[in-house]
C-alpha cells in the first residue's frame with residue numbers, strides 16, 4: 001500500500017507509522033525505500049533521528065543533507081563520495097559543488113548545509129533549508145522525493161543549544177505544506193509523542209498523513225519465520241507458546257528462531273521454548289528494558305510491577321493491592337498507556353503492550369525476592 005500510494009503522482013500524501021518498540025517500523029520503511037529505489041521518478045531518503053550523536057540542529061541539518069545528496073548523487077553527476085565531502089573544509093566543498101549542474105542558489109544551499117556545523121550558532125529556522133533542498137532537487141531532477149524520517153517525534157529533542165520542543169513540528173508543517181514534490185513519511189514508537197505530532201486533532205500534522213498502526217505478526221507468520229531455516233518438527237504447542245510469549249513482536253520471534261536454528265535437534269516442543277525465553281531474558285533483558293523501566297515514575301513502576309508479579313490487569317485489583325482508592329490508580333494507568341507500556345484490552349482490562357517486558361519485570365522482582373530472603 002505504501003509503495004503504491006507514494007509512487008502515485010496524483011496522490012500527495014505520506015504515511016505516519018506508529019507502533020511499539022521492536023515491532024518493525026524501521027524495517028518497513030527500509031523495505032519501502034528498497035522498492036521505491038527501483039523507480040526512476042522517485043527518490044526515497046531514509047533518515048532516523050536516532051542516528052544523531054550530539055542531537056543538535058546543526059548535526060541534523062548536515063546529516064540529512066548528506067543523506068539527501070547520497071540518494072541524488074548520480075542524478076546530479078556528483079562523483080565524490082558524500083562521506084568525504086563531510087570531512088572537507090569549506091573551500092574544498094565549494095570547489096566540488098560549484099561544478100554541479102544546478103542553479104546557483106541550490107549549490108549555495110548545499111554548500112552551506114554541508115559545512116553548517118563549522119558555523120557557530122544555528123537556530124531552528126535553519127532546518128527550512130534542508131527541507132527546501134529536498135524539494136529543489138526533486139524539481140531539478142524531475143522526481144518526487146520521499147523523505148522518511150524514522151523516530152520523527154524525537155526531532156523536538158534537538159538542541160540549539162536548548163531543546164527546541166514542539167514548535168519545530170509546526171515549523172516543519174508550515175514548510176512542508178507548501179511543497180509539491182516532497183512527500184514526508186514519519187514513524188514513532190510512543191503513542192503520546194505521535195499524538196503530539198499527528199494523531200490528535202490539535203496536533204500540527206493532523207489529517208496530513210495516512211496513519212497506519214504497525215501491528216504484531218499473526219500466528220501463521222510467526223510459524224513461517226520460526227520454521228523457515230529448520231528441517232525438524234516444531235510442535236503446534238511450541239508455536240503457541242512462542243506466539244503467546246512474543247505477542248507476535250518480530251524482534252523476539254527472530255531471536256527464538258535463531259536460537260532454535262543454532263541448537264540442532266530432532267524436535268522442538270514448548271519446554272524448549274520456555275528455556276530459550278529464560279536464556280533470552282538472562283542475556284538481553286537488562287540491555288533491552290532497563291531504560292524503558294527507568295523512564296517510569298516511582299508510582300508507575302509500582303503499578304507495572306504489581307501487574308507483572310501478581311498477573312493482574314484491572315485497576316480495581318491494583319487499587320486493592322496498594323490499599324488506595326481506584327481514582328488514584330486511573331491517572332497512572334492512563335499515563336502508562338500514553339507511554340506505550342500498557343494498552344486497554346476491553347473495558348476495565350489493561351495489559352502490557354510488550355509481553356516480554358512484563359516477564360522481565362516479574363523475573364527481576366522474583367530474583368530480588370530470592371536474594372533478599374538469602375540475606376535476611
Ligand SMILES: Nc1ncnc2c1ncn2[C@@H]1O[C@H](COP(=O)(O)OP(=O)(O)OP(=O)(O)O)[C@@H](O)[C@H]1O
Nearest residue numbers: 020021022023024025026027028189225250251254
Ligand atoms: N515483517 C517482519 N518479518 C520478520 N521479521 C521482522 C519483520 N519486521 C521486522 N522484523 C525484525 O524485527 C526486528 C525489529 O524491527 P525494527 O527494528 O524494524 O522495529 P522498530 O519498530 O523500528 O523498532 P525500534 O523501536 O527499536 O526502532 C528486526 O530485527 C527485524 O529483522
Ligand SMILES: [Mg+2]
Nearest residue numbers: 025026027150
Ligand atoms: Mg526503528
